[in-house]
Amino acid sequence: MDFQDYFPVWKKLTPAQQERMLGRLTSRKVNKGTDIHGDTLNCTGLLLVKTGQLRAYILSDEGREITIYRLFERDMCLFSASCMMSSIQFEVCVQAEKDTEFWVIPADTYKSIMEESAPLANYTNELMASRFSDVMWLIEQIMWKSLDKRVAAFLLEEAAIEGKPEIKVTHETIANHLGSHREVITRMLRYFQSEGMVKLSRGMVTILDEKRLRDLQK
DSSP states (O other): OOHHHHSTTGGGSOHHHHHHHHHHOEEEEEOTTOEEEOOTTOOOOEEEEEESOEEEEEEOTTSOEEEEEEEOTTOEESGGGGGGOTTOOSOOEEEESSOEEEEEEOHHHHHHHHHHOHHHHHHHHHHHHHHHHHHHHHHHHHHHSOHHHHHHHHHHHHHHHHTSSEEEOOHHHHHHHHTOOHHHHHHHHHHHHHTTSEEEETTEEEESOHHHHHHHHO
8 A cells, every 4th residue: 555545634635735745755664673763953754654663762861761652554653753843842762663664754844734734733733642642641650650560561562562472572672661770670570470470581571371460550
């Protein structure tokens, strides 16, 4: 399928607006682990995922990461075009979690069309509200949920994404997602293993007792 099939409000744009967007559109394919966006001076543009999986995260001054949301097929990232939104005062980094193919819409093109198109403006506002809801949910998790609950929730989410209990993930990666330290995550996972909830191996966490993890995360 083409870009037109993935862009939610494509049919609500005028032919001239569609032509402008297609004229500036580019597509990219990146490998797992590729950093796509992260420099505050760089406005990558809006990203629309065709296949694969991206991760949006913020980076502290001390170098600690925490995932704010993920992007799957048909998802769009606005924060990679933060230069067109003066209200955004924090830097968002975007990295490929899997081999990913996506389109890039230049921020200036998107913004100019959005200023003309009420449907595109409405869609953008809804998407922005959804992303900020993700951020607020994350803040709530950090403030009110203990780390063991957050690790349990992460493992269950990963298993759901992969469709199997075997999760290929390092302790460092989990720490980066949750804004913690690798050593802390390692101790937590070893506790989970001692309780029979998971099995640990090199670069792999296997869920053995899904029910107990679900009970733990509540």
